[in-house]
Amino acid sequence: MKRKATLAIQDLCACDGCEVAMADMGHVLLDLLDDKVDLVYAPLFMSARDYGEVDILMLTGVARTEEDIADLRQVRQRARYIVAFGSCATFGGIPGLANLHEQATLLETAYQNAPSLRTGEKTIPDELLSALTGEILPINAYVDVDFSLPGCPPPPRLLADFLERVLKQVTLKEK
Template sequence: MSKPKVAFYWCASCGGCEEAIVDLAEEILQVVEAVEIAFWPVALDFKREDVERLADGELAAAFINGAIRTSEQVEMAHLLRAKARLLIAFGSCSHMGGVPGLANLFDREEILRYVYEEAPTVHNPQRVRPETRIEVDEGLLTLPAFDEAVRTLDQTVEVDYYLPGCPPPVGLIRSALQALLEGQLPPRGSVLAPDVALCAECPRKPTKPERLALKDLKRPHQVLIDPQTCLLAQGIICLGPATRSGCGAACIQGNMPCTGCLGPTSRVLDGGAKALSALASLLDATEEAEIERILEGIPDPVGLFYRYSLPASLLHRRAGNGRRVQEGRTR
């Protein structure tokens, strides 16, 4: 009996999700015994043609990490969607847009102008930019087109499951692969992580006061953090109350606050707005001047509350020329 075939592909991301697969350590040998890796170009010598030769639905599952920004990524997402019975958004970038999604604060022209003309290390007096098509003596050369905005995977193709995290924790990867091989997956559309807030598994939960009242907001580099006490109680913004559990509170175990990479629970419509409103309710101030002073402790609100989720949020991106931009999921 032939093994089920799986594929892994990397779009707009840092590559940490690819390394997370290797973090299975010796357990990856069990995965290789149970499945046939039919496409994993970052690790093995596969080509696009190898996927194109597969019959539609021949892949049991395809794991795509990274957001969608270029025409090539759009093409590969559609190709793998056609070839895979199950498509999994693997990691924060494909799930919610991730850190690359913060590029949606700028329009396409601003990004290209800065990168190829205005950056301090660029010397380009002719203001030359890459072309998607150019004729040379050897023939036609092409490059992927740079799209107007960063999109999540499910804003591009239909997604069956989401495996969150930056990168996905090894425990969640292990559980997802086991559920896939045993045919014990939850209903389609599910996020393959516990649907409770991180505070539920936080080792500092017993030290969290029943009522928090914050008069100052501190950034981690500004203070010596008590490794035993609730970070919010110390005035350090921790997004654990607005973030899914499933990571084992890894950042908090390292004495750093949760930054929200696993995304919100199913009961939250917009993770950034949820975190913002939760924090606002904790401020112990009523005078406008005092509130402004406290909020000076958040120099980059978008980068804090939408670090991983701007493309998936209700905001999605900065609107240009007075237009409100709305992007819906395909499902």
């Protein structure tokens, strides 16, 4: 029996819609788990806390904090193929709209100007929290990616076809 390909899904600053699109593959996803894919890491779906080395790493979302960038710089040697999964990872996506505003404006809007905020409760949170990146860039600014699959999120059927192709690539390289 052929070895299953190992797959990890790692999210950065994201909405998790790409993971839901994967769940929406439905029976196709379960068929892949039957004989082609060994899902080893996906924090939305499972409690595994880390992954060692994988055949395919799918990255969703954008790097919004310095911490995210540090994470991205470590993944290249852990994955044979890296996929920028979804429009955020590929282009910056909707969170990238934040680039249109000064960081101070983003924070003040949320924590000082919201009409529902009570007087005297307007301190911008800073305790134990990691710093924001100056701007949002596609993830290939930080790590070399092998494939990009845009879509917000990629439709489940497109995603299924895409995975089929990448899985073929993994087995071809094995021969």
